[in-house]
Amino acid sequence: MLLSIPREELAHRQSKFFSIIDEKQIECAILFSVTDIFYLTGFHFHPTERPIGLVIDPAKQVHLFVPALEHEHAEEFALVDYVHSYPEYPGLRHPMEYFKDVLLESGFEGKVVGYDALGYGSSMGYRGPAVSEFLSAKEFVSLKGVIEELRFIKSAAEIELIKESCRWGNLAHRLLQKYSKAGLSEIEITSKASNEATMAMIETLGPEYKPHGYTAMAIFRGQIGEMSAFPHAVTQNIVLKKGDNLVTGAAACVWGYHSELERTMFVEDVSEEQLKYFQFMYEAQEVAFRHIKPGMPTSSVEEAVQAYFKENNITHLTQHHTGHAIGLLGHEAPFFDLGDHTIMQPGMVFTVEPGIYVRGLGGFRHSDTVLVTENGMEMLTYYPRDLEFMICR
Incomplete structure (x- = not known):
């Protein structure tokens, strides 16, 4: 490659x-x-x-x-x-x-x-x-x-670089989940996972690999336990404890190109209340996936997700739009937003990340990187999304 x-x-x-x-x-x-x-x-x-x-x-x-x-x-x-x-x-x-x-x-x-x-x-x-x-x-x-x-529509070469980013983000996240244990701090866990994934990446890809950005990265960004209810918290050096919500992130830069993988996980156990909001978040992302189609405005994806939130009386627990384009920047235009009516076209790459945030409990957000195709979309990230895979033991 x-x-x-x-x-x-x-x-x-x-x-x-x-x-x-x-x-x-x-x-x-x-x-x-x-x-x-x-x-x-x-x-x-x-x-x-x-x-x-x-x-x-x-x-x-x-x-x-x-x-x-x-x-x-x-x-x-x-x-x-x-x-x-x-x-x-x-x-x-x-x-x-x-x-x-x-x-x-x-x-x-x-x-x-x-x-x-x-x-x-x-x-x-x-x-x-x-x-x-x-x-x-x-x-x-x-x-x-x-x-x-x-930059809206990616070339075949750009898409391959983003897919390569997804592969190493996947490894970084697997290591993050592996090392996420009660009693360990977020800095200890993310440093170990990120370094191990980076070493595997540079040894596998060899001297031709140029990050032009960060290498492989796995993060919590302070979104642990109740702090995960803040969508863009910052690193707090929190020590994980049993029952914590974890909103995680993992990615890698390949010749300047980014991807985004985020998951909602739980330390050892998940409560009935956590499960309820996890299911809302999971289904909201499914709604978004079903509405990503070429020829439709990006706003139509957000409209569908917002309708789902309204139907389930949880709009007040949402704080941001459903996603954004990604490529040379972590966030690019266009956006899955009510105010963005850009027509989706094959070759566009987006994140899909509707979030639900419950103060005193935590945040619930998966993010996947997807490609708009001739018939719909292709999932580029491939880390498991189901609850059974999201419990760290």
């Missing part, structure tokens, strides 16, 4: 993007999105205070603008025509001064310029001007969301 996106596919993505900007009568473009730069060029980097940008000139040549410490890295791995760099940030001369030079030399002056953001942004101390402050363009036209929409 190829554990990366081939350069031919990267070139095809660039061509599709060029066609879109031509249709919009945009002559050149500037992109600052880390994810979209990776999607178009295959260059994976860690954004810091040092700005990085992608430039498409009027001749459709691709330029990558990076700090000097990334220059050789970019030349080695990025599918671009030119790499430009600057010494350092903030430097004696601001990086945007160098960026201005690149834009002027590339013929941006007086052109219709597309952009995803008018300037680089970072929470790590970066400060700098917007491009519109130093470039005299004929017009600036927003391209925000354009590449995100290109």
